[in-house]
Structures are given as structure tokens and as C-alpha cells.
Amino acid sequence: NAGVTQTPKFQVLKTGQSMTLQCAQDMNHNSMYWYRQDPGMGLRLIYYSASEGTTDKGEVPNGYNVSRLNKREFSLRLESAAPSQTSVYFCASSESPYTDTQYFGPGTRLTVL
Amino acid sequence: QKEVEQDPGPLSVPEGAIVSLNCTYSNSAFQYFMWYRQYSRKGPELLMYTYSSGNKEDGRFTAQVDKSSKYISLFIRDSQPSDSATYLCAMSAPSGSRLTFGEGTQLTVNP
Numbered sequence: 001n002a003g004v005t006q007t008p009k010f011q012v013l014k015t016g017q018s019m020t021l022q023c024a025q026d027m028n029h030n031s032m033y034w035y036r037q038d039p040g041m042g043l044r045l046i047y048y049s050a051s052e053g054t055t056d057k058g059e060v061p062n063g064y065n066v067s068r069l070n071k072r073e074f075s076l077r078l079e080s081a082a083p084s085q086t087s088v089y090f091c092a093s094s095e096s097p098y099t100d101t102q103y104f105g106p107g108t109r110l111t112v113l
Numbered sequence: 114q115k116e117v118e119q120d121p122g123p124l125s126v127p128e129g130a131i132v133s134l135n136c137t138y139s140n141s142a143f144q145y146f147m148w149y150r151q152y153s154r155k156g157p158e159l160l161m162y163t164y165s166s167g168n169k170e171d172g173r174f175t176a177q178v179d180k181s182s183k184y185i186s187l188f189i190r191d192s193q194p195s196d197s198a199t200y201l202c203a204m205s206a207p208s209g210s211r212l213t214f215g216e217g218t219q220l221t222v223n224p
Contacts, residue, residue: 004156040121042201043157043214058211090156101147102212104156 001026004105006091012111013081021076021108023091031097032074033058034066036087037107043090049074050097081112116140119202119215128224132189136202136215139183143204143213146178148187151199151217160200161187192222 007022025032034046045058049068063085065077074093078085089108094100119136126132134148144165149157161176163169163185169176175188185204189196202215 040216042117042119042216043203045211048211092156101159101162104158106156107154 003027004091004093004103006089006105006108008108009106010109012113013078014113015082017081018077018079019081019110020078021089021091021110022073023075023105024073025091025093025103026072027093027095027103028071029093029095029103030071031094031100032068033092033094033102034064034074034076035090035092036060037090038087046076046089048097081110083112086110086112114139115216116213117202117204117215120218121216123219123221125221125223126192128192128194128222130192130222132192132196132220132222134187134189134200134202134218134220136185136204137183138185138204138213140204140206140213141180141183142206144207145205146176146185147203147212148174148176149201149203149214151201153198157201194222194224197221 004025030051033048035043047066049055052071067075091105092102094102117138146163148161150160151157166178166180173190177186199217199219201217203212205212
């Protein structure tokens with residue numbers, strides 16, 4: 001089992017460009033999450049999907065959109081990237097929402113110039 | 114004020130030392146408490162999971178929760194260089210509530 005996979009691993013964008021971060025899990029988990037990690041701020045929830053077909057905003061959703069494509073895949077889109085979105089992005093999944101163990105992917109390091 | 118406070122360190126100890134990592138929180142509804150370990154340039158991985166108050170031991174690791182003081186701790190005995198990582202506390206209220214993470218404490222264990 002690969003667990004949670006994320007692509008790409010690294011990305012550099014210019015202000016105003018768009019991109020989609022991809023996430024897939026092979027553990028048959030129902031819930032999936034997108035976090036960003038910044039120095040001094042810890043992990044902050046951007047969006048989550050408690051189950052296939054549902055998505056909800058987290059703590060810092062502005063500037064992002066998500067799609068739960070199927071039970072395995074959960075993508076995060078930046079429509080018009082800004083320097084404030086420079087961060088490390090982690091996808092995670094769990095059997096059930098929140099209180100169950102969350103398994104994290106390796107992360108995507110994004111720089112917006 | 115943050116809901117979860119964690120000293121970011123860095124913390125540097127010699128091999129074999131006992132390490133104490135701590136978090137305080139303000140939300141009395143939190144009942145699920147976790148410790149994640151994150152190696153450099155990797156994703157976090159769950160290390161310990163505790164429900165409500167009390168102690169939980171797993172090998173060299175012990176997690177303690179004191180709900181009356183709103184304080185949780187992770188102890189590492191006989192610390193090893195391989196324990197060098199960032200340790201994040203996380204907690205949540207009953208089902209349906211998001212996880213709230215601490216900032217993480219960076220630990221280095223020197224051979």
C-alpha cells in the first residue's frame with residue numbers, strides 16, 4: 001500500500017497563475033483533508049471532505065477550491081496564486097471524520113513569486 | 114490567543130536523556146489528544162492517541178493528559194538520535210470537530 005500520495009512534490013508559480021494539487025489514498029478511507037503548514041502557525045485546515053460527495057471549509061479556505069473526485073482522490077486548486085499561499089501543503093485521510101487517526105501524505109512545497 | 118499553545122523550541126538533548134514535551138489548551142471541550150511526529154521534509158505520523166484523561170505508554174513513549182489543568186505531555190525515555198524530529202500535539206472535541214494542532218516542538222537528540 002502506498003498510503004497517501006501527493007503530486008507534485010515541488011512547484012514554483014508566479015502570482016496569478018493557477019494550479020491543482022493532487023492527492024490519492026489507497027486505504028479505502030471515507031474522509032480526506034487538505035492542510036497548509038507555515039512556520040509559527042502549525043498545521044491549519046483548508047478544506048475537508050467527510051465522505052465522498054461532500055466538502056466543507058476549514059479554518060483558512062480563502063483562495064482555494066477543492067474537488068472530491070471519488071472516494072480515493074481529493075484535489076486542491078489555487079485559481080489565482082498569491083505570495084501568501086507560499087507554504088507546504090499536506091493531504092491526509094482517515095476512516096471517519098476528525099477523531100479517527102489521520103494519515104498524511106509527504107507534502108507539496110509551493111512557492112509563489 | 115491560540116487554542117493550543119506549544120513551545121516551538123528548538124530543544125537539544127544528549128542521547129539517553131528523558132525528554133518532556135508539552136502543550137496547553139484553552140478549549141475545555143477537547144477530549145481526544147494526539148501526538149504526531151514529523152521528520153524533516155516528511156508528513157506527520159501519529160505517535161500516540163489518548164482519549165480523555167490519564168496516561169498511555171507505548172515502549173519508550175508515555176502520553177499524559179491532565180484535563181483539570183488543560184495540559185498534555187509526551188515523555189520520551191532513553192532518547193535516541195532517531196527521535197530527532199518535530200513533535201506536534203493535536204486535539205479535538207467529540208465527533209464532528211476538526212483537529213487543532215500545536216505549532217510543533219523541534220527536538221534534536223545528540224549522539
